[in-house]
Amino acid sequence: MEKEKQKEEESPKELPSDVLYLIIEKFDIDDLFSFRKVCKHWKMTSDYWSDFMASDSPLIVQKTPNAERSCSFYSIPEARTFDTSLSCFNGFSFARFSSGYMIMVGDKPDLLLINPFARKRIEIPKQDDLFSVKNSSFKKAIVANSSSSSEEFIVVILNDHEFNESNMLVYQSRVRNPAIYSSRDNGDRFNVDDVVVFHKTIYAITRDAEIGVVMLEPQGLRFLNLMNNPENYGLLKLVNSNDDQLLVVNHLPYPRFEIYMIDFSARTWIKLRTLGDRSLFSVKCNPKCYALSNPARWGFRSNCFYRLSSCYPKCEVFSMDGQFIETISIPEYPVPTNTTSQLLNYDWCFRPRRDVVDYGNLIESLSH
Structure with a gap:
């Protein structure tokens, strides 16, 4: 006893x-x-x-493209590196971090999505030559759960194809064969540059500054009729600001940028002079963007633009008027000896924010 x-x-x-x-x-x-x-x-x-897990403070992913286990996450405010030894990278190379998932590009299947925090794994089966994903052509992926069932999900993948055209693949867990939206389909030459989940709906923006809703039935984009589109635009990125606003970042020749808000009630673009108590985070070579509210709470400046280099351990900070503020150095993660690559890929990692879609918003009704 x-x-x-x-x-x-x-x-x-x-x-x-x-x-x-x-x-x-x-x-x-x-x-x-x-x-x-x-x-x-x-x-x-x-x-x-x-x-x-509840922290909104972004981490920086440090990943050697073709090394099996070389991966870490760096916190700027804490000046601390979190290591991970996930061993499921064999045969894949790291492309991007998106929607809480590491996007890994391989041969069969084409894509492997790994959530390093929940240990969740999604395999996207290999498609035809129209959507053969390569690391160099991969642009973005978003993962969203269904509002009716946490077991159902949608993955939207953007991929550049030949002749500078883009394709979009929509993979639904409830459907065996993914739908491929090609810029060549039916003569409708839309080239999608970005997608985002906002108000349980998937929005896309094209290279011609048109914004549309991604439709599952019928397959395609339902474009919004908006006014005051920017006259001069470069690379356009959509941002869910998480405070009931859909933003568009207009990346002009480096380091210039513009920020717009989409006013759905007035059906117009509104240029913003300030972000208020928010900041934006992007990656220089593939300038996808994230928004962070109340950044001072997490050790970042308000009303600023944080631009991370994709290949070098540094992050540049700009004010909203494009003035350079500072460069934040990032400790280099050691490259393992068992890889021929001497480069690291850097990307922003926002801990899993659960994007939710309503299938009803993605199906055309007679009211439209």
């Missing part, structure tokens, strides 16, 4: 919460993930994990 009592007293659940906190704040991502599985008590008292 005394031995059983002693064993119970020494069990993991008897560790005080403050001691647990001191332990887990030193952990990497894999350690945090495994820690919660030890016992129910540890899962319930690991507030650090909950805070880590």
Whole structure:
């Protein structure tokens, strides 16, 4: 009886919460993930994990393109690197980070989507030559769950094709064969540069500054009739600001940029002079954008534009009027000796924000 009592007293659940906190704040991502599985008590008292996952502060992905395990996440405010040793990269190269997933490009299947925080894995089967994804041609992917069932999801992938044309693939978990939206379909030469989930609807923007809703039935884009489109535009990116506004970032010759808000009630573009208590985060060579509200809470400046280099360990900060503020240096993650690549890919990682779509918004009705 005394031995059983002693064993119970020494069990993991008897560790005080403050001691647990001191332990887990030193952990990497894999350690945090495994820690919660030890016992129910540890899962319930690991507030650090909950805070880590709930944080809106972006991390920076550091990934060697063709190395199997070389991956880390760097926090600018904490000046700390979180390592991970996920071993499911074999045969794939890292392309982008999007919607909480690492997008890995391979041969069969074409795409592997890995959520490093939830250990969730999605395989996108290889398509025909029209949508043969390569690392150099991959642009973006978004993953969204259905509002009616958390088990159903939609993956939208943008891919550049030959002759400077773009294709869009819509993969639904409920449908066996993905739909491919080609710029050559039916003579409708739309070249989609970006997609985003906003108000449970998937919006797309073309190279001609047209904004449309991605439709599943009938397949295609239903364009919005908007006024005051920008006269001069470069690369256009959509941003869900997470405060009930859909933004468009107009990337002009570096380092210039413009920010617009889409006013759906007035059906017009509105140029913004300030972001208020928000900041934007982009990647220089593939300037997709994210918005962060109340950035000072997470250690970032308000009303600024953070532009991360995709190949060099630095992040440049600009004011809304395009004035350079500072360069933030990022510690270089060591390149493993078992790879021929000496480069790292850098990308922004916002911890999983659960995008949700309503299938009803993606099906044409008689009212339109």
